[in-house]
Amino acid sequence: MSILYLVGTPIGNLEDITYRAVRILTEADYIFCEDTRVTAKLCQHYSINTPLKSYHEHNKDKASKQILELLDTDKTVALVSDAGCPCISDPGYELVNQARDKEIRVETIPGPNAAITALMTSGLPSYKFVFLGFLPRQAKEKHDVLDKWMQRESTVMIYESPYRVKQTVKAISEIDSNRKISLGRELTKKFEQVVTEESTIIEQMLESEEIPQKGEFVILIQGQDESLQDTTWWEEMNLKEHVEFYVENHEMRSKDAIKQVSIDRKMKKRDVYEAFHIQE
Incomplete structure (x- = not known):
């Protein structure tokens, strides 16, 4: 067979x-x-x-x-x-x-798997994580993707080339200079290096070549502290606007967006669904 x-x-x-x-x-x-x-x-x-x-x-x-x-x-x-x-x-x-x-x-x-190997040795929280693979090359698109995912609790896992790692770490620092990240390169090889520090420190280490820009990189970004998350950002939105925000900005299907809105507002999903479609 x-x-x-x-x-x-x-x-x-x-x-x-x-x-x-x-x-x-x-x-x-x-x-x-x-x-x-x-x-x-x-x-x-x-x-x-x-x-x-x-x-x-x-x-x-x-x-x-x-x-x-x-x-x-x-x-x-x-x-x-x-x-x-x-x-x-x-x-x-x-x-x-x-x-x-x-x-x-x-x-x-x-x-x-390089991402899981890096997560195991990073010392960053590992109960919730999201794998994004390679980010867009254009600076604005890269910044938008990072900004979107860095607002969540999950540790973010990214693959990056040695030619763009400085640019990516700089983008992370611009969004949150105090965010802890981990850089892993040459994993399991002779010159393996894993460094976990605040993003600005990692940026300096790349600039000074304390972390050489050689080999393939895995970048891990610690999730946002739940206590720092703004849980009321949607208060001035009506239900339709709230659902459409997730559809347009987080590329969710309307079904998934309705579910997320019901979680945000602590409402029954059925009630959000009915209200959303009435407002259409």
Whole structure:
């Protein structure tokens, strides 16, 4: 029976792979990966001789078709990313949906994840967190996204390149200079560095190159203290305006916005729904 395996691979240290992952990669008929050169190093380290084929953002449609054709002929395919878990801030979810639509079995072999690894070692609250992946490159769009999510209690997890990390930390400082953040780079590698400080201190450390701008970064932002949140900002809005605020500014569906308004105002969701539609 054909199976599509989603296999987690090390984010740096090649020893961070499971016995099951090595077995699946060895037994699969093909391994599809972002960069065959990167995955070849992992395969060579573990004497895995499975043929490699590329699957990345620029060829995913063509490669997905090829994968589905192989699965239709009872082949097993393993999908990996360069580091970490496929489908997480990487292409792959479309392929999973296509496979499921064809009733092809999909199995996940868990593995390391840079965001979770950074959160574990950061010392920041970990009971509530939100993962945003890579932020927009334009300064205004980046600022707007940060401003939106930094108003919440959840710790925010972001991926960032060494070329834009200073700009992103500066944007965080402009929104809240006292907010504690954690910067993790080169996680699990020889020169791993994790620093947790107020955003302005992190900004200074980047400027002085105490934190070198080398390697991929994970930025964690501590959530806003609940006691500092303004819980009455909506008082001058009517119900329709309150719902529309969430739809327009937080990209919520009206159903979700109505639910959030009912929480804000401590009302029954049904009452908010009826009032919202009466005011339309």
